[in-house]
Amino acid sequence: MGRKNLKFVSISEAVKELKNTLMMQSELKKQEEIKPLIEGFGNFEIRKDRIKMHPLDFVDRNGLWIKSDSSEQFYYGVDLVEIFIDLVNSKPPEIIAEVYSRIEMVSAKVARHPKTDGTGILVETGMEKFECIQCGHCCLDLSDAFETSVPDSDVLRWERENRYDILDWVVSFVGLNDIWVNPKTDEPVDRCPWLRKLPKKDKYICRIHETKPDHCRNFPKSKRHAIDNDCKGFSAE
Numbered sequence: 001m002g003r004k005n006l007k008f009v010s011i012s013e014a015v016k017e018l019k020n021t022l023m024m025q026s027e028l029k030k031q032e033e034i035k036p037l038i039e040g041f042g043n044f045e046i047r048k049d050r051i052k053m054h055p056l057d058f059v060d061r062n063g064l065w066i067k068s069d070s071s072e073q074f075y076y077g078v079d080l081v082e083i084f085i086d087l088v089n090s091k092p093p094e095i096i097a098e099v100y101s102r103i104e105m106v107s108a109k110v111a112r113h114p115k116t117d118g119t120g121i122l123v124e125t126g127m128e129k130f131e132c133i134q135c136g137h138c139c140l141d142l143s144d145a146f147e148t149s150v151p152d153s154d155v156l157r158w159e160r161e162n163r164y165d166i167l168d169w170v171v172s173f174v175g176l177n178d179i180w181v182n183p184k185t186d187e188p189v190d191r192c193p194w195l196r197k198l199p200k201k202d203k204y205i206c207r208i209h210e211t212k213p214d215h216c217r218n219f220p221k222s223k224r225h226a227i228d229n230d231c232k233g234f235s236a237e
Helices: 011-023 027-041 077-089 093-104 152-160 223-228
Strands: 006-010 045-051 061-068 071-075 107-112 119-124 171-173 176-178 195-197 204-206
Touching: 006 011, 011 027, 011 077, 011 093, 011 119, 027 045, 027 061, 027 077, 027 093, 061 077, 071 077, 077 093, 093 107, 093 119, 093 223, 152 176
Parallel strands: none
Antiparallel strands: 006 119, 045 061, 061 071, 107 119, 171 176, 195 204
């Protein structure tokens, strides 16, 4: 095994990553991950429940009742993540590092930045264990793709390269560049149009690999990102 892949993040950057990760989870997954962590902070009683938030609201909301001292309130969705992040922000760096380790599924500890001497978190990302096996999983089913749009930087690069074969599959509107939209039907496709299966192999190649979208090039963004997207590039641990 080669050298460990390390990164240093400030406390605020770490908390922001935690929020982004939790916001991507299903409602039940949010509760499953947040409940034991809040209970670990102490002074809280938590119970699961399902209620209607308003008499005219016909949808049951799954959430958590969180009781502290004499107050008790029901949280779900964004509000549950927000109250959790507020609690995390109030904790010392050592607790934040522990929470980061559990949610991001990595090893993390409090450390000092080698140049600024500021307090932050040193993370063993685990990304040195990642190796793309060309299974095509991240491109075969775009219905649950992590991103189906690209930034202007990708579009501008394709324009400079005269890659109108790619641009034909991009629809830009109000600052968004949606991909991949069939130019003949104007409908989004189910799988990446640039994916090609190798003959007699369960492997795929990208036909625009040299200039593919940055978010494809940087996939997965983290070990947790890979796990959430069922990426097969991590060896069994």
